[in-house]
Amino acid sequence: MTQSDRIRLDNIGLLALVGAGKMGGAMLEGWLALGLDPQNVAVLEPNPSDDLVALSMKGVALNPPAGAISNIGTVVLAVKPQMAASVMPSVASLTGAGTLVLSIMAGKTLGFLEAGLPGAAIVRAMPNTPAAIGRGITVAVPNAAVTADQKARADALLAASGSVEWISDEALMDAVTAVSGSGPAYVFLLAESLARAGVAAGLPEALAARLARETVAGAGELLHRSPLDPATLRQNVTSPAGTTAAALDVLMAADGLEPLMRRAVAGAAERSRELAG
Known part of the structure; x- marks a missing residue:
């Protein structure tokens, strides 16, 4: 419409x-x-x-x-x-x-x-x-x-x-609830986790929190404005054998982010069905 x-x-x-x-x-x-x-x-x-x-x-x-x-x-x-x-x-x-x-x-x-x-x-x-x-x-x-x-x-x-x-x-609607209805919380958790990882790598807590917050917000705005799909945007940031590639090797492993996210969305969808009675 x-x-x-x-x-x-x-x-x-x-x-x-x-x-x-x-x-x-x-x-x-x-x-x-x-x-x-x-x-x-x-x-x-x-x-x-x-x-x-x-x-x-x-x-x-x-x-x-x-x-x-x-x-x-x-x-x-x-x-x-x-x-x-x-x-x-x-x-x-x-x-x-x-x-x-x-x-x-x-x-x-x-x-x-x-x-x-x-x-x-x-x-x-x-x-x-x-x-x-x-x-x-x-x-x-x-x-x-x-x-x-x-x-x-x-x-x-x-x-x-x-x-x-x-x-x-x-x-x-149960899957919708699990992806977009609950989804903002997943993104906020990403910002929290990224900040804690920065502290663990040696950054001062306040700086790590600001870097994580602005990075997640900026990447989200880039995704919003760009005509490119998320996979292409990810690839554009990733140099072969570079620092981003090293991190993505962990996140994209068989037991990495995607299977974890699938379990999270499945859990939220099941709870949505339970709320429906």
Whole structure:
């Protein structure tokens, strides 16, 4: 879907956000920055942050009384998956004919959502934490009740925090969660490990931490901007029999990074399936 196909955020209509923790709060800030009218937003969050309270001063309705809002066009469900069962009655009370439910809960399937919201148009999505700076990537799957206009509305909301990919096979979502949903943590661990390795090689701790941080961030930005694939970028840094090649001999060994990453992603995917029940 191209930018011209997307519904402008100032035409989204009334939106209810259920859960405004780190991910939900970051997405809300992105929507407001891109033109969503605060007067058209209601947030249900039992433990609002100071930032969320400040947004309520600008027109966002924070924890309005039951029945105080109606004709909601979109409900965004952003609570932790462990809380899903307890909030479904509240979500059901917010939905009506034509309401789109957009869930970003990890592991909770369309089937689970449909059981609590019979007949509702539902999009299940998996964003990741770089959404907080507009550099996230989200994978989304709609149920059969979602119309073209509702899909475009969901796309506009998700695209406010980065790239969006749509799939038709929900079974892929466990692997999506393991790769992109959890993936930022793997990259942060790489930066941690690289810094510790630098200290072990003799660098002062502060310098090692800065070198690792800037190297990971810079390489990520190069990967983002370059049309080249990761393998080519890696090869471009690697001189035959040089220092990088010596390190890659270790990382690319039969028991090196790739089999370790496969086990990590498999573990995360299995946990995603467990959360689905």
